[in-house]
Amino acid sequence: MSNRVVITGIGIYSCLGENLGQVTQSLYAGKSGIIFDKARKDFGFRSALTGMVARPDLKPFLSRRQRMGMHEPAEYAYMATREALETSGLDIDFLDKTETGIIFGNDSTAASVIEATDKVREKRDTTLIGSGAIFQNMNSTVNMNLSTIFKLKGINFTLSAACASGSHSIGMGYLLIQQGLQERVICGGAQEINMESMCSFDGLGTFSTHESEPMKASRPFDRDRDGLIPSGGAATVILESYDAAVKRGAPILAELIGYGFSSNGDHISNPSIDGQVRSLQMALGQAGIGPEAIDYINAHATSTPVGDSSEARAIYEVFGGEVPVSSTKSLTGHECWMAGASEIVYSLLMLQNDFIAPNINFENPDEDSARINIVPETKSHKIDCFLSNSFGFGGTNSTLIVRRITS
Template sequence: MSKRVVITGIGIYSCLGTNLDEVAKALYAGKSGIVFDQQRKDFGYRSALTGMVPKPDLKPYLSRRQRMGMHEPAEYAYMATKEALEQAQLDVDFLEQTETGIIFGNDSTAASVVEANDKVREKGDTTLIGSGAIFQNMNSTVNMNLSTILKLKGINFSLSAACASGSHSIGMGYLMISQGLQDRVICGGAQEINKEAMSSFDGLGTFSVRESEPTRASRPFDRDRDGLIPSGGAATVILESYEEAKRRGAPILGELIGYGFSSNGEHISNPNIDGQVRALRMAMKQAGVTAQQIDYINAHATSTAVGDSSEAQAIFEVYGDQVPVSSTKSMTGHECWMAGASEIVYTLLMMQNDFVAPNINFENPDEDSAKINIISRTQEQKIDCFLSNSFGFGGTNSTLIVKKA
């Protein structure tokens, strides 16, 4: 018999705020975290728009040796995980004595790789790179650093699945616990924010060029959208078996009841409706819920024409025109590898505070978005059960369903 899986802690480090309280207020206010980054423009970017987070100061928490193998993804992930562990009432002494796993979504470490190679070009000597660079450069940088710092003894790997990485990491943690292989898994997603990580995306013409109006540029589902906006940070979700959470007396924020996944098996970058529908239906079947029991959908919608339209069609096919839908990417931009995890955090904050965050900048629907119930202004509403979509390059799809504890 599968075990129940609950959420006992969440943490966030995003362009909406660097802690849960700041982010909850920003979500309710419909506040955008998008800015114009002159450094990108000077570098040669077509679009200088981005979400932005401050560089965290880790000196109060970590030794120099602990910090030397960390670059942006690991730094952000540490801050989010620190907050999540505090909420879950977990400390390093407890983690060292128990079997706790970590599965984190991350799909790039571009800036650290570029910096290491620039140093070699400048000095002509690889021995001058520094011993910490190898741990910064690997895609598993978050897991390597956090598992060591937190003295974790359970499952330990990174999950790379493009913009569904954070969501799949939570899904895999869910499967590990439900099958009795782990009692507790630290899950999440991290995304670096720097010009090195996103130049190839910009070169494809993927990003919005509404540079004169940064906060109005991310427009999921809106007819006049002209591209997505990159963003980043980190989000952490602590998953535990229901029995273990009750034994510890831990807070239970919600129960993860469904994980649906699929692959489109077609174009490497263009989505398709069939793959999304299959992930949606798998998650609902596993959760044992009907379309009518879903109170809110946090859409993947990134503010691209083909992506938003295909998701609107998939949502309409499965849920019709009644369930409230919004994309928090209208405020955050596309947080890429962390998005699937951060959007679980964002929606849990909505659940806790009885509101639906708005899909800001939604002014004119297109043919497909007009068919679904997009919430363009903050809506007071009780949420007992929500669904979150994440889709990525390569045709990977992930859907998670969470119900109130």
């Protein structure tokens, strides 16, 4: 059995906006969501740049009991999933009576763990932590909370794969539906953006220090890039089998036709061109298409010197230099665990509105980026089929291919 897999709903809560409409406007305008956070500099950060993501007020939507086990990742994911369910035409009554799964990418809950530990350190009494803390502290916090709130009855687990977490979550949902094990899976990625979650990352020296001009600091593929900028939020993509979507009269936004993956099997943090190429080729092979069928590539490119060069070389090896490429991380910074999911949402918004979001701050190519077709300004462009890359620490690679629905 091999079922067609379609996307029937999307939702987003990011530094580009708190809903699909706001995010579409930011993408088209090339509007950055990156700020200078003085509190980080005062705290001891080498770089105080970050994507700005506000904590949502969930009181209008959820009871106190429902909220008590939620911290940033789950809060952001709730907002994105709520919007995705609305766009998909799904409600809790339907979800309660059917089998719908959830696979969410998440790889840290640092702030909640530290907050709980600080309470004990201050009060010398673990009973004062509060009963909701354990559900905030676990990496599976998103799945635990959302599966309970939305009464989900299918597959239920968190996927932890560094900066490819969101992409792999969609890939795994795709495989389960393709094989007939699920009719519908809510997939996505969530990323906390507090200081606690980014201290060790900042300590590696991989963040940009262009603090005087925050919106110009994220420079994927540019010769003068000096590091990434952390960001976060959540993105949700609802996958269904084509037959199940048609049966319930769901809006079909696009079809997911390929998922490629690989492991570098080498250095824990350095990228591998070979690993990336294998992921790209696997996705194309599974989709049954050639490189010429891809109208747009949303690159992983995070604005690091080595990472961007490696990806540019991998893209050139597989696609040559013609296909349009941009990294939405020039606008958002690196959304880490959610990036693989949010970049599917961003690319779908481009597909729906016939444009390519710009790779802003791309002013001077280097030897590798000069060989591929990077789009520095918003471009009107009909996208029928796009590809999105996600690569993570530990050498995990994921590639997704999405096509405009035909019939």
